[in-house]
Amino acid sequence: MAFVPVYILILGFTIVVDYFAGIYIEGAEGKQRKFFLILSLIANVGVLAVFKYYNFLNQNFSFLLHGFGLNNPIPYLAILLPIGLSFHTFQAMSYTIEVYRGRQKAERHFGIYSLYVMFYPQLVAGPIERPQNLLHQFRERFDFDYDRVTSGLRLMAWGLFKKVVIADRLGIVVDTVYSNPEQYNSLNLMIATFFFSFQIFCDFSGYSDMAIGAAQVMGFKLMTNFDKPYQSKSVNEFWKRWHISLSTWFRDYLYLSLGGNRVTIPRWYLNLFIVFLVSGLWHGANWTFIIWGSLHGFYLIFALATKNGRERFNNFFLLNRFPILSVFTTFALVSFAWIFFRADDVNTAFYIATHIFTGVPDLIKKALSHESVFQAIGTSKFDLILSVVLIAFLEIVHYVQRKKGIYAILNECPKVIRWSIYYMLLLVILFFGEFNQSSFIYFQF
Amino acid sequence: MYKRLLINVSILLLPLVAVVLAVNIKVDSGFVINHRSKEIAEILVSGANAGVKYIPSTFGSLQTAIIEERIRIHDLKKKDIVVFGTSRSSEVNSEIFPQNTFFNCAVPGGNILDYIALYGLYNSNHMLPKYLVISIDPWTFHARRAVTINKKVQYISDPSSPLVADKDLESNYRFGMVSLGLKEEAQRKKNARTLSPDDLIQMLSPDYFQTNIQSIFDKMVIKTDRNNVDSYFIIRSDGGYSLMQQSQIDSFYVKENSFKFIDVNKSNFFISADTSSIYWSYFKKLLINLKSHEVTPIVYISPVNPIVYEHLSNSLRVDLEEGIDVFCKDNNILRIGSFNPNKYGYNYVGNYFMDAYHPVGPVVRNIFYSHRNELKDLGVIISNNLN
Numbered sequence: 001m002a003f004v005p006v007y008i009l010i011l012g013f014t015i016v017v018d019y020f021a022g023i024y025i026e027g028a029e030g031k032q033r034k035f036f037l038i039l040s041l042i043a044n045v046g047v048l049a050v051f052k053y054y055n056f057l058n059q060n061f062s063f064l065l066h067g068f069g070l071n072n073p074i075p076y077l078a079i080l081l082p083i084g085l086s087f088h089t090f091q092a093m094s095y096t097i098e099v100y101r102g103r104q105k106a107e108r109h110f111g112i113y114s115l116y117v118m119f120y121p122q123l124v125a126g127p128i129e130r131p132q133n134l135l136h137q138f139r140e141r142f143d144f145d146y147d148r149v150t151s152g153l154r155l156m157a158w159g160l161f162k163k164v165v166i167a168d169r170l171g172i173v174v175d176t177v178y179s180n181p182e183q184y185n186s187l188n189l190m191i192a193t194f195f196f197s198f199q200i201f202c203d204f205s206g207y208s209d210m211a212i213g214a215a216q217v218m219g220f221k222l223m224t225n226f227d228k229p230y231q232s233k234s235v236n237e238f239w240k241r242w243h244i245s246l247s248t249w250f251r252d253y254l255y256l257s258l259g260g261n262r263v264t265i266p267r268w269y270l271n272l273f274i275v276f277l278v279s280g281l282w283h284g285a286n287w288t289f290i291i292w293g294s295l296h297g298f299y300l301i302f303a304l305a306t307k308n309g310r311e312r313f314n315n316f317f318l319l320n321r322f323p324i325l326s327v328f329t330t331f332a333l334v335s336f337a338w339i340f341f342r343a344d345d346v347n348t349a350f351y352i353a354t355h356i357f358t359g360v361p362d363l364i365k366k367a368l369s370h371e372s373v374f375q376a377i378g379t380s381k382f383d384l385i386l387s388v389v390l391i392a393f394l395e396i397v398h399y400v401q402r403k404k405g406i407y408a409i410l411n412e413c414p415k416v417i418r419w420s421i422y423y424m425l426l427l428v429i430l431f432f433g434e435f436n437q438s439s440f441i442y443f444q445f
Numbered sequence: 446m447y448k449r450l451l452i453n454v455s456i457l458l459l460p461l462v463a464v465v466l467a468v469n470i471k472v473d474s475g476f477v478i479n480h481r482s483k484e485i486a487e488i489l490v491s492g493a494n495a496g497v498k499y500i501p502s503t504f505g506s507l508q509t510a511i512i513e514e515r516i517r518i519h520d521l522k523k524k525d526i527v528v529f530g531t532s533r534s535s536e537v538n539s540e541i542f543p544q545n546t547f548f549n550c551a552v553p554g555g556n557i558l559d560y561i562a563l564y565g566l567y568n569s570n571h572m573l574p575k576y577l578v579i580s581i582d583p584w585t586f587h588a589r590r591a592v593t594i595n596k597k598v599q600y601i602s603d604p605s606s607p608l609v610a611d612k613d614l615e616s617n618y619r620f621g622m623v624s625l626g627l628k629e630e631a632q633r634k635k636n637a638r639t640l641s642p643d644d645l646i647q648m649l650s651p652d653y654f655q656t657n658i659q660s661i662f663d664k665m666v667i668k669t670d671r672n673n674v675d676s677y678f679i680i681r682s683d684g685g686y687s688l689m690q691q692s693q694i695d696s697f698y699v700k701e702n703s704f705k706f707i708d709v710n711k712s713n714f715f716i717s718a719d720t721s722s723i724y725w726s727y728f729k730k731l732l733i734n735l736k737s738h739e740v741t742p743i744v745y746i747s748p749v750n751p752i753v754y755e756h757l758s759n760s761l762r763v764d765l766e767e768g769i770d771v772f773c774k775d776n777n778i779l780r781i782g783s784f785n786p787n788k789y790g791y792n793y794v795g796n797y798f799m800d801a802y803h804p805v806g807p808v809v810r811n812i813f814y815s816h817r818n819e820l821k822d823l824g825v826i827i828s829n830n831l832n
Contacts (some may be wrong), residue, residue: 146446153454183697309780419457433650 007082010047011118017043018092019113020147022099026106033100039419040096044089046221051081051411056285084124086282090249092117095131097253104131112138116230119326120219125204127225127245134220142219152216161429166390167202168434170195173379173387185256186359187351196342197335198391201229204243209421228398230334235299238334246282250275273297283341288349292340299333386432455662462649469530469648474665475500475665477644481666486514488668489682496667496677498660508552509559509611511680516570526825529560529594532688533747533802536809537578539683544826545576551683552611557585557724557731562606562614565621568738576825577735578743583713583802586721586728589822597643599768625730687806689799691748699800699824703752706801714763714784725768731787732778741823743779744769747809748786750798758785 015283025033055076062072095116098104104443107113115409116135122128177184177192184192208225225245232238239247258271273294280293303310314320336353379387397406410418473479488495489511497512525545528537535551540700548564560579567573588606589699610618622628647653672679672687680686735742746766748754757763766784773780783789789812791797797808810828817827 144446146450149450150453180697422457426457430461430465430651430654431658433651433655435650435655 007080008050010082010085011088014047014089014092015114018096018117019107021096021108022106022113025096025099025110037096037100039398041093044093048089048442049083050077051085052081053281053285055079071227082417087116087126087128088123090128090246090282091122094128094249095135095255098131103136103433106129107135119215121220122222123213125207125211126243127208127211127223127244127342128249131221133223138219140219145219148219151215152213152218154410154422155166155213156210157213157425157429159206159211159213160433161425162206162209162394164433164435165429166387166394167199167206169383169390169432170199170202170423172434173384174199174342176346176379178344179350181343181348181355185363186250186356187363189356190358193335193339193342193352193356195387196338197230197331200338200341201226202394229400230331230395231327231398231402231406232330233332235296235303235333238330239300246279247368249351250279269301272300276300288340288343291346291349292337295337295340298335390432465651465654467658468661469650469653472661472665474657474660475647475653476665477647478655480509480510482514482587484666487627488666489680489684490515491668493668493670494672494682495673495680496669497680498663498665498677507681508550509614510561510685511568512550512552513535513561513617513655516566516572521565522546525573526578527567527574527597528578528580528684528745529555529563530578530616530745531555531582533582533804534578534580534745534809535686536804536806537745537813538681538685538806540830541810541828542812543828547683548574549681551580554584555611556587556608557728558608558610558618559614560585561625561627561727561731562610562618563621564735565617565619565624566614567798569617570618573735573738573740575739576741576823577779578745579732581744581746581765583765586724586765587713589709594716625727625734627727627730633806657820681683686723688803689805694796694799694805695827696796699750699798700752703750703801704756706750707753707756711757713756714765729772732772732776736776736778741779742821743820744773745812746780746782746784747804748782748789748791748800748812750782750800751786751792751801753801754785754787779816779819781819782812 006206018040018433021036021043024036026034027039058072058074058076061209062076065072082266095104095107095113107116112135115138116129116131117123119129119134149248174192174196178196183190205226212222221247225243227241227244228239228317229238232241255271257273258274259267260271261268264273274297276293276297277290278293279296280289280291283289339352339356340346340349341353353382398408410421413421470478483498485495485497507660512555518600524547528534528549528551530537530549530551531674532551532553535549535553537549537551539547552559552563564573584699586608588608667674669677669679674680678686678688732742732744746769763784769780772778786792786797786808789808791804791808798804810830813827814829817829820827
């Protein structure tokens, strides 16, 4: 992932191709429409293939040839992955597909179309917008609206809090453990994986909040990207609440194109699996992402295949009276999958995935004999406790938001209390923010 | 409406900015705007050691400033033994030489141009010692460039660039160059004691604020007779210092750091690359000139961590050390130490190295002790206390 100024030409290339493709698709009839759509898709997917997947595929091809004792004559490309490539490519593709489906008029104004692809708040990490939602907004006139601007600023501050106070703090532990998992026992592997689940949520949703907030300050409304995903009661529900702009993209343009659920059951399962496999690959050219996507595909298929049996089981043991159990199970499954998302390579991921549980009996033995099971994991006890408190605080905020939006509650508070809360938030950012940490995780995609 | 927003945002943010600014200026734990070199020099002149809360980010320049300050207040009387070196030789201290007066001018990251500047400083003050220990480090003849690797600033070799001399010692550098009959002009480092836009931005940094707030009730500079004080970095009155206490060494960090060092510093172990040959000639000139002033030069090389050396010796020849060997033999100059830790029995990491290239105090003392006979022949007695 890199920002190389000359790579702006790639963006320029896809903009020009998709701009004209949109106009030609709209003006064409029958097979010609499909031809122009396919041209546009080839251009977009081609750019992704070259910059994101070429070396990965070549590497795997080499590995395959090596198995037969042959050398790979195809050279590797010395290129870097342009920042945010997958995001703006998908946004551009959604435009030509929507024009093809007749749900969006082709944009004739080149500047406005370019702005649709390059709109800065969401250019590098989404939300991946749809033309129906965004394009028309560029033609509207926005007057200064105090409430809208302050609401956008509040959302940005909340996003900043999630990023620098929670995500980057948790990242210290996660980086320490995941860079040398062999050094740590099961408990620490669990803590790091648990922390990563919240790190990636706060990192990515924090960015989305800042992007949506920044757009809102200027008068634009972007789509919601996260909706309290860790309160989901199933993996299926999780995907309706996590990275909504991407999951709906895959639903609208891939899953439904494959036939969705209006096919035979085996084919339906296959469609689901393909979607999650591609979703994994979208995140990165690495087997870890492919396994992560496949794991989610497997979760969903397993859940569908065992739905009746599980319902009977839950009814019999009265488990359906405790929905919190479903929340915990879903969180555990999602967190387990995150191991593959976070680990640097497949070997590391499998090491963690296996050792996270196998060391538990040993831990219990140690705990029973009053031996310490804690190891130094790159942070002080105070920071560790603070991290847990922050996660609890985050989920409390999410819980409160279930009934009424936090901003609505704020607006009802007397000014003194509201301002005290603002000051508290800023002071917490100032005192507990990690300001020399990494950039956003999703920038690499 | 705009006005209301502006006023509200100002009311919200300005007090916070003011607090950050006030704390950062008042505490300034990194010595960014308040360099305190005079305060530290005065402590050292009194014969005590000085402790600073953090290793200042500009410690290289601070150290030269302290040395200059000490000389200005006529503290550094002519000594028997002086070290021109870097952090790798900062553990050479007066206890090793019980029968001689001693001072260590260990400037972190120092290179041959800094040595010439120190030579100019000593020569112009008529304080050249009887014995001058000159430390050779991988970067002595190479320019280095600061890069960020894994979010940390590291220095990588940049053999094609000219070396940079410390601006604090500029006049001394010029004097040194003239004394040695050299004309080559070097680039100057930024004078660390001049405020730059970066320094001012640092004063608004929330990260710096967090560091400062933790030390708000601590003394930034203390006077002490001890060599170790918890959570303070000690500059000894004899000029030396320890980058880390033995108890702070993290063997896991040492290993990790070693591999990073190998990757970015390989080419530092050569003198043949590009500009380094010019500076190599400066070095030879300096040694010969010292001899003409009846100063006995002693070339000292601190070992690197065994992990680093093993990797180097497997993959390439350390021709810098070979070149020094040949030159010292030809000119009858005593050379002690080696990049190779095995020569002194340090063939595993243990707690002998605090990172990839900084040996701990006992290692340095042992190296001098191993050469006690050769040093005795020169008239220098080495202490047999190795701890």
